[in-house]
Amino acid sequence: MKKLFAKIWGITNEQLIRAACVLGLVALPLMVASVVLPNVWTVLIALSVGQAIGTLSFLLYLIAVARDLEIVRRLRGARKSD
């Protein structure tokens, strides 16, 4: 588990952003398909799979930004100084 965590932590921000872009490109057509072809399956997929992948893509971006801004280290530093 630790190894897996370390491996994930070792992923660079560039790689995270690229993954986010690919996931975003997968999610967008799934979400918009229900507008173009409205039926049970496209609406269901848009509201579940499409949005889940889209959310994951945005989360990866936020993780990359948080790592870039060193938010965790800054928060730890702020706690120590308290």
Place this chain on the structure above:
Amino acid sequence: MSTGDGIDWVAWLSGASALAAAGILVTHLVRRPRLDAENKTNTKLWLLLGLGVFPITSAGTANITGFKETQSRRFCGSCHVMEPHRDDSNNPNSTSLAAIHARNDAFGSENCYSCHKDYGMYGYVMTKWGGMGHVYWYLTKYHSMPLEESNHDIRINRPLPNANCMHCHTTTGPRWLSVSDHASSLEAVRAGTMSCASPGCHGYAHPVTKIGKELDAGAGP
């Protein structure tokens, strides 16, 4: 594209946002700008648009369009077991309650939803929750069921409450009360013990599907 008869601006906004987001993402993947370069703030702002703002706009507007579509008869009829109900409503010569209501502009192409939805504060949410149950049953039980069998076996989960009819037909208007059968059964109708959509009154709302259990029950020993 979109619900009903035309392309509405919400659907256009959804498509435009998705295109804008896709453009930004493809550009980023092709150009691969370094995030530690001097212009990294610009890159991150573009990515915020491409991964956050535009996709969220697209998803939100697609949700609105999708939820609107779930109210249409076309949507209800897209499961094969609902085809007889949909076709009956589409039939201009049908005299069933469902078809008569479908020809009324107040119900129109959303007549399934208008009659079957739950009214009240949480009605929309409860209706959608119930609809998810229907999708689950369809996927797990009725997906491959032949139409003859589904017409015979599938019936509404709970009888349609008279309250749904009374949302429009209030049972208080003088014209309604002037009908002797209405006046004599007023209490039973309001209490829900006598259904408006029963053979003795206005008939089944979907008589085209009443070829199974009801006839079997009538043909008992």
